[in-house]
Amino acid sequence: MSKIPVMEIFGPTIQGEGMVIGQKTMFVRTAGCDYSCSWCDSSFTWDGTGKHLITQMEPEDIWQQLKQLGGNGFSSVTISGGNPALIKNVGELIEVLKKNGIKIALETQGSKWQDWFHEIDELTISPKPHSSQMITDFKALDDIIHRLNKQNMSLKVVVFNDEDYVYAKKIHQRYSTVPFFLQVGNDDSSTTDDTQLIQGLISKYSWLIEKTMADDEVKNVKVLPQLHTYIWGNKRGV
Numbered sequence: 031m032s033k034i035p036v037m038e039i040f041g042p043t044i045q046g047e048g049m050v051i052g053q054k055t056m057f058v059r060t061a062g063c064d065y066s067c068s069w070c071d072s073s074f075t076w077d078g079t080g081k082h083l084i085t086q087m088e089p090e091d092i093w094q095q096l097k098q099l100g101g102n103g104f105s106s107v108t109i110s111g112g113n114p115a116l117i118k119n120v121g122e123l124i125e126v127l128k129k130n131g132i133k134i135a136l137e138t139q140g141s142k143w144q145d146w147f148h149e150i151d152e153l154t155i156s157p158k159p160h161s162s163q164m165i166t167d168f169k170a171l172d173d174i175i176h177r178l179n180k181q182n183m184s185l186k187v188v189v190f191n192d193e194d195y196v197y198a199k200k201i202h203q204r205y206s207t208v209p210f211f212l213q214v215g216n217d218d219s220s221t222t223d224d225t226q227l228i229q230g231l232i233s234k235y236s237w238l239i240e241k242t243m244a245d246d247e248v249k250n251v252k253v254l255p256q257l258h259t260y261i262w263g264n265k266r267g268v
């Protein structure tokens with residue numbers, strides 16, 4: 031029996047981030063992460079606070095739950111976490127989704143490889159800058175980017191400060207042929223005051239845009255917010 035530790039299944043919603051921002055999609059969020067980013071907006075997947083939410087599910091059961099929630103109204107599923115790349119059995123979920131004609135996106139930080147990466151239609155790799163307090167294993171990241179070769183994927187770096195921006199630029203220069211996204215960091219992912227949150231996020235977005243626009247060395251870049259936070263704030267499951 032191949033089980034997958036599932037934290038939540040939700041949707042339909044819009045993909046709020048990165049290379050397919052705005053795309054109508056369902057989400058499957060797996061439990062567990064090999065990182066512990068200081069500002070992780072999904073820390074309940076790894077810090078124990080969401081332990082009671084973890085369900086060990088067969089790939090076919092995940093598909094049934096997606097159908098139950100989304101009916102006939104979706105053609106895309108995004109797998110996130112935690113780090114879904116820790117879970118070998120996600121490969122079997124991918125098979126089930128493919129068999130049903132679903133386009134698959136996946137979010138991971140680029141610390142671990144899985145052979146099933148080759149089956150992902152839209153793969154987002156999000157290496158972590160200094161503010162996360164994580165250290166990038168560039169050997170692992172080089173290997174992943176190299177193996178993916180011409181596959182449809184992108185790099186997305188979350189930026190909180192100037193030091194993070196320098197890191198992001200280093201990532202872009204190291205993997206210069208890979209589509210590159212900068213994403214605004216949310217430094218208050220627990221507040222329920224949406225008005226204040228969104229105001230703060232817009233001013234950080236404006237800071238990041240201005241910084242990038244003034245930088246002649248960064249040309250082929252897309253600068254994005256987390257769009258879902260503008261609609262739902264920090265709400266979970268959207």
Ligand SMILES: C[S@@+](CC[C@H](N)C(=O)[O-])C[C@H]1O[C@@H](n2cnc3c(N)ncnc32)[C@H](O)[C@@H]1O
Nearest residue numbers: 069070071072111112113137138139156215216
């Ligand atoms: C929760 S992570 C799960 C997937 C994988 N562990 C990763 O980090 O790529 C999904 C995305 O959210 C981003 N993210 C996490 N916390 C964030 C925050 N506070 N502000 C902006 N983006 C954040 C991550 O960088 C990643 O791109």
Ligand SMILES: Nc1nc2[nH]cc(C(=O)O)c2c(=O)[nH]1
Nearest residue numbers: 044045046047110137258268
């Ligand atoms: N709407 C929406 N878009 C997202 N894009 C990446 C997400 C994630 O947590 O991985 C996410 C999420 O949680 N919700």
Ligand code: SF4
Nearest residue numbers: 063065066067070112
């Ligand atoms: S790698 Fe992703 S899920 Fe893991 S702690 Fe960092 S942001 Fe959170």
Ligand SMILES: [Mg+2]
Nearest residue numbers: 071072110256
């Ligand atoms: Mg999120």
